[in-house]
Amino acid sequence: MESSQEGPAPAQQSGGRWIWMFILPVPLLAFALGLWQPAWQRSEGAAQEGQASTLTSEWTDAPSQFSRALSQLPARSEAEWEVVSEFPRIFVRDDFLSFEECNFLKEQVAGRLQPAKVVEREENKYDQQVNVRNNQQIWLGYAEERDTPVISHILKRMHRAARIPDDDAEALQIGLYGIDEKYEVHPDSDPKNGVARPATLIVYLNDVDEGGETLFPLGSRAECTMRWRQDAEGKQKFGIQNCCDREGLLRISPKKGRAVLFFNHDTAGEIDMMAEHAACQVKRGEKWIAQRWFRYEPYQRLVHPPDVRFDGLPMSASQTRWTRSISQKSPSLFVIEEFLSVEECQALLDLLKETPSFKIFKEGGMARHWVDKEVQRRLEKIIKRMHTAVLMPEASSEPLQIGFYEPGSSQGIWMEMAAWVTTPKEQPSSQVAGAGSAWRNVADLVRSRSTRQSPSILECHTWCLLLVGVLCFSGPTQLLGLMTPQHFMAPVLRGQKGRRLLRSGSVQGSPSSSC
Ligand SMILES: O=C(O)CCC(=O)C(=O)O
Ligand SMILES: [Fe+2]
Known part of the structure; x- marks a missing residue:
């Protein structure tokens, strides 16, 4: 199966070599004066800090620059997701990320975003389709996720929140929508094309002036599909434009730090069509999101080392802040x-x-x-x-x-x-x-x-x-x-056509009859 991660962007051609004669001495001078630390050193230093914190009993809850940010988050937060819908399962929680964490993620990817793609056909092929999705995005790199303590902390929280093992996910994806940018109604999981994602967690990284809601059309999906329709005033509208302003549909407004967690499969492993959703067009301002697409099985095979803040039984009263994982699988x-x-x-x-x-x-x-x-x-x-x-x-x-x-x-x-x-x-x-x-x-x-x-x-x-x-x-x-073990019955792919079976037998019936 081809990886869903896009390859690195091609190196930029420099426009005129002479310019380096003027640019190069600036960081060199700053470095010599101790004013500037290159990015790799910054993350190395932070990684050491995080590592040290797992080895001593006096660990702080986060690398120092973020301890204030984290202490602002409400305590006992994991149990406090708001149930927005049970069928499909959709949960919302404000302040999932602190303002500082949101800003950090945006800065982390500054200048690296690329036009977003969608799964287009079998064998996990991705392509750009601007009528479906016209925003920009980037997947974080493997080393970036592994070595940046702030990011590891966020990822551990995301996985604990979704109750999904640390390595069962695609890389964290950061997305940016400008004015009029959107993503039409779609499912996030597509087992037929080799992309089986049990759940999605989206965090909004900023407040949006107008528009940009995540829309779940639920039973009205047929009225929001990608075609032109005429509204009551005779105006032609395409796809989700027909639904984004309509009353009665489930719409989650972006708010800085707010997270929405939803399950793309039901508890028996079947695709939950009701979980299909869209990103409404941004009307004013811009919209940033961080998105984790969870998988049923290890995907990028990044295993975060056990961390006393999240893993194992608590050894002291101070280790009670986050949901803890005793056994991942x-x-x-x-x-x-x-x-x-x-x-x-x-x-x-x-x-x-x-x-x-x-x-x-x-x-x-x-x-x-x-x-x-x-x-x-x-x-x-x-x-x-x-x-x-x-x-x-x-x-x-x-x-x-x-x-x-x-x-x-x-x-x-x-x-x-x-x-x-x-x-x-x-x-x-x-x-x-x-x-x-x-x-x-x-x-x-x-x-x-x-x-x-x-x-x-x-x-x-x-x-x-x-x-x-x-x-x-x-x-x-x-x-x-x-x-x-497989987060609510993993769909198993069989053959080219992707016929789905339940790995652990059916659990449709009553608990005692099902096994
Ligand atoms: O931006 C949003 O609100 C939703 C994004 C989304 O559904 C996706 O990228 O798959
Ligand atoms: Fe989606």
Whole structure:
């Protein structure tokens, strides 16, 4: 398959050699005086800074020039995506990037943008088609992503936000739209042409004076297709011009730092036609975006080294800021700290005491309670938060379940949605500060089970389904999201025509019947 990355731009022809006699001495003089640092040295220095930060316990949250920018971002931000639509799955979050990060990305690509291309035909061939898309763009380089700490930090956050492993994506793409520039309605994923992208994350890098919305026409797609139509006043309009100003369609306005995350496939791996979208023409000003196209499988094979801020179990209270990845693949396992407040945990414990249990069965010292509709309603906020955290529609789970470890076996409560995994092999003892070891147990258990040959109901669930658990202690709470290994059923390409199959069997039916 051909890479979707465009090759480097051809070297510019110099216009008259004599001019270098005047230009060259300027940086040389500045360098000698210590006023100027070439770009490669700047990123090397920053990389060292980032590296050092992962090796010491006194790491700062970002390279020094960005610590202020990052500290301005709201805390516990990952769980706070706004669900704009469940079918298709679209989420929006303001302040995903700080102003400084937005400016950094724009400056990073200054002078390097090229006319954008689109996938045109089989074998992943790209070409320019100005009637479809007429903006400019650039993909960041491999080394640029790897060696620039600010960019690595942004990418880790993007991947944690989409719950997608670090290496399953195309390079970060920066796009610029001038006046009248647009991208007509299109899907981002095109498995038939070898481009299967489970999700897209776009961040707007500036405020746009007018226009430039990301439009999801949903059920009105047929009225926005690329042809000329006459409007009510007899004016001829092409493609999305017929839809961008229309009421009732889903439109996300650009705002500096705002992110929109959407899934191009449904949870069974089928292309979600409702996720087709467009970039409306910019009417005043300009529009900058940073865009990550996630893949189902490793793509550019850039693996960021583990970073204490994002990877592994938290070792200290200061490492609770971002969603953490415990295991990137097989299974994908995430932890979000402080998912419930201490008050919410207490409220749940009180609820357990006052609510007669409906279905309870005991198992290894743990009692399970499936809460009824009335209780579900009372816990609506928490349930919503759980669904948002795992990016799944609310209709996709079994009723909330609360597990209670009896005295002597453990302390705390355990809540799950969608499926259960198991109780930890070793119960956490009351001496354990926080919930870290309990999660370690669960993670280890899942990891060792997933390598076994014949699947038990446990593997069946961990392979096919999503699990969310919240462990409540008197200390901080954590949320553990266990995703399907291939982010909601990867489409598998078969033969030239790209027939799609589901890798892990169908999950259309009920959880227990599907495996
Ligand atoms: O700019 C936008 O709002 C959308 C861009 C887009 O859909 C794309 O580049 O695939
Ligand atoms: Fe797109």
